Amino acid sequence: MPTAIATGEGDTTSLIPKKRRQSQHSDIAKAVLVARQGAKLMSTSALPPPAIEDVAENAKQVQLEKDKPVASKDTLLAPPKSSLGRALQAVAMGSQNHGPAMNDTPLPSAPSTAPGSPRLFPVRQNSGTVTPRVRPPATTLNIPGMTRSRVSPNGKIASRDVGAKLVIIMVGLPARGKSYITKKLQRYLSWQQHESKIFNVGNRRRVAAGSTQGPVSPPQNSPPGSPKRSDTTRSIGAAMDAPTQAAHILLNGVDPTQEQNELTKLPSAEGMDQSASFFDPKNSKAAQLREQVAMSTLDELLDFLLNQGGSVGILDATNSTVERRQVLFNRVKEREPKLGIIFIESVCQDQKLLEANMRLKLRGPDYKDKDPESALADFKKRVEAYESAYVPLGQYEEDQNMQYIQMIDVGRKLVHHQLQGFLTSGIASYLSTFNLSPRQIWITRHGQSVDNHLGKLGGDSDITQAGRNYGTVLYNFISKKRTEWEVDQKSRALAAQEFLGPGDRTPPYPELLGDLDSKNFCVWTSMLQRSIQTAQDFEDDENYDVKNWEMLNEIHAGKFEGMTYGDIQQNFPEEFAKRAEDKLNYVYPGVGGEGYLQVISRLRDMVRELERIKDHVLIIGHRSVARVLMAYFMDFTRDDIADLDVPLGLLFSIEPKPYGIEFHAYKYNDEEFWFDELVGYKPQKETVKGN
Known part of the structure; x- marks a missing residue:
């Protein structure tokens, strides 16, 4: 007996056999599934996707049509009114004809008894809804020369990937090595081709408080030999920006740009005394100025990242209180929530190191031309003023899920929390390599090779007799310089027991010298014969530790290996022109072909090792390797790397110092x-084209 089944709310008039109703439900479910697949195919057309209610209703109609007697061909081909109905009709026809459903294959003119082979085509589906979703911060690898994408063909951090950019906020009391860390970090990041810049709050504070001159950063793309940031000064009045001007008005009640209607004149008598009392937390007027200056400097940093294509901005200041750090954090997030923020604190627990750092501060602009004894006493009072309100990084930042790195005694110990992204982890790895041990790093090319004599690129030829002579003289000269350096360091260590005056170049860390007689001397070569053979005399002396490094190999010229530059210019003029136009980004074609960016990437670990070890090092490499390493230590710009003049027979000596090299x-x-010393030598660009 038929069972009454309700087909709708309050509807009990339709009587359907229970068994047949279950079968119909199954068929309808299959039809709905097929209809969904058809709807997906139709989603790429201009037709809007049907609602699920329409799918179910049309599926029911198809099933009811199947229950009726078979209609005539004309009736079957009558087009349904809706697009979905037409799609479902195609499904039904495909099922009845055993032919392909939902594709563009025309129906056969006569029924076929053989089953058809469906032609399936991949259809591109949308990644999300019609409205683009908010992209999460991108923090993956960005390595120029090693990665690339549509939005960043050169591998740099794309402008849209704001989450991959980074704000570094320094933390720490004065004389803890913050400026030393920031300069090395900025140099390393720039060498890795990440646009980075330091924003020093102290410089802006000196301007706002009425100093007549102060240090100024030169253009980031200055040529080799141009003045560095530490030895460039300028008149401040003409360069004062709006935020600093506002801070000056707040402090002195005078607009420096209006005084005597001359932009270049600042009030000289009204400038605030910046002795220790200036940094006392109880000095509300000075505290208000420092707050204003810090915020305006941070805004300048954010403009660099968000509007000027920057990748990393470093805020160099004490930021010694939780309140100040939270204000800075909030300011960044107000401007751009996706920007990465990391705090880096420099802590000094070694009292001898701290004393040496304090004496180094006497060379700074705050104590220029002042009596060393009174200047040191005043500086210690300044530190005590900061210490009264100082709170190191720790529990508060961890509770707020803030990224931070705590660096103790300039690399002796490193603590970090919640690091995210490629840049932050790379920075932590780089900071862990720091050491202040006095040492020398020597860089030169190998002696002349057979291919050098013939003007050929690449290869693995032996050195000539002239090349062997160069290796022997190099060994004799380095051995003599090694002995001279040890004698000089011992005398300096004794002299350093006396008070260091302003401008004294004595190494400030005599306690770190240790036993100079036992300092090792490493000689590193590439794995190419011309480099290995140049180091043969060092190999025969047990006082030198010789190693061969594949990462020191010459840049690989790909299919141009063994050719001369003349051959390339004649046979491949387009490639020759491309390289001449942009040598830094150019990559030699063919198997194994490299460019300067690839050389930089493979030398990244080499640079970290050079920063880590306390031994002397002599690198006998090749032209591209010497250029890239010199660019790192000398802080050259990207425009200078590939054209640096490094001929055979030139030897460079680099001695790291707390103030530079x-x-x-x-x-x-x-x-x-x-070897003859080139007194006053400044690295320069080569004059011979094509090298």
């Missing part, structure tokens, strides 16, 4: 079999 250059004298 000490640099010397020597030229091989093949008549005297010795």
Whole structure:
């Protein structure tokens, strides 16, 4: 007996056999599934996707049609009114004809008894809804020369990937090495081709408080030999920006741009005394100025990242209180919530190191031309003023899920929390390599090879007799300089027991010298014969530790290996022109072909090792390797790397210092079999095109 089944709310008039009703439900479910698949195919057309209610209703209609007697061909081909109905009709026809459903294959003119082979085509589906979703912050690898994408063909951080950019906020009391860390970090990031810049709050504070001159950063793309940031000064009045001007008015009640109607004149008598009392937390007027200056400097940093294509901005200041750090954090998130923020704190627990750092501060602009004894006493009072309100990084930042790195005694110990992204993890790895041990790093090319003599690129030829002579003279010269350096360091260590005056170049860390006689001397070569053979005399002396490194190999010229530049210009003029136009980004075609960006990437670990070890190092490499390493240590711009003049026979000496590097250059004298120092030598671009 039929069972009454309700087909709708309050509807009990339709009587359907229970067994048949279940079968119909199954068929309808299959039809709905097919209809969904058809709807997906139709989603790429201009037709809007049907509602699920329409799918179910049309599926029911198809099933009811199947229950009726078979209609005539004309009736079956009568087009339904809706697009979905037409799609379902195609499904039904495909099922009855055993032919392909939902494709563009025309129906056969006569029924076929053989089953058809469906032609399936992949259809691109939308990644989300019609409205683009909010992209999460991109924090994956960005390595120029090693990665690329549609939005960033050169591998740099794309403007839209704001989440991959980084704000570094320094933290720490004065004389803890913050400026030393920021300069090295900025140099490393720029060398890796990430647009980075330091924004020093102290410089802006000195301007706003009425100093007549102050240090100024030169253009980031200055040529080799141009003045560095530390030795450039300018008149402040003409350069004062709006935020600093406002801070000056707040402090002194005078608009410096209006005084005597001259932009370049600032009130000289009204400037606030910036002795220790200026940094006392109880000095409300000075505190208000410092707050204003810090915020305006941060805004300048954010403009660099958001509007000027920057990747990393470093805020160099004490930021010694939780309140100040929270204000800075909030300011960044107000401007751009996706920007990455990391705090880096420099802590100094070694009292001897701290004393040496304090004496180094006497060379700074705050104590220029002042009595060393009274200046040191005043500076210690300034530190005590900061210490009264100082709160180191720790529990508060962890509770707020803030990223931070705590660096103790300039690399002796490193603590970090919640690091996210490629840049932050790379920075932590780089900071862990720091050491202040006095040492020398020597860089030169190999002696002349057979291919050098023929003007050929690449290859693995032996050195000539002239090349062997160069290796022997190099060994003799380095051995002599090694002995001279040890004698000099011992005398400096004794002299350093006395008070250091302003401008004194004595190494400030004599306690770190240790036993100079036991300092190792490493000689690193590439794995190419011309480099290995140049180091043969060092290999025969047990006082030197010789290693061969594949990452020091010359840039690979791909299919141009073994050719001369003349051959390339004649046979491949387009490639020759492309390289001449942009040598830094150019990559040699063919298997194994490299460019300068690839050389930079493979030397990244080499640079970290050079920063980590406390031994002397002599690198006997190749032209591209010497250029890239010199660019790192000398803080050259990307426009200078690929054109740096590094001929055979030139020897560079680099001695890391807390204030930078000490640099010397020597030229091989093949008549005297010795090296002559090039006094006052400045690295320059080569004059021979094509190299």
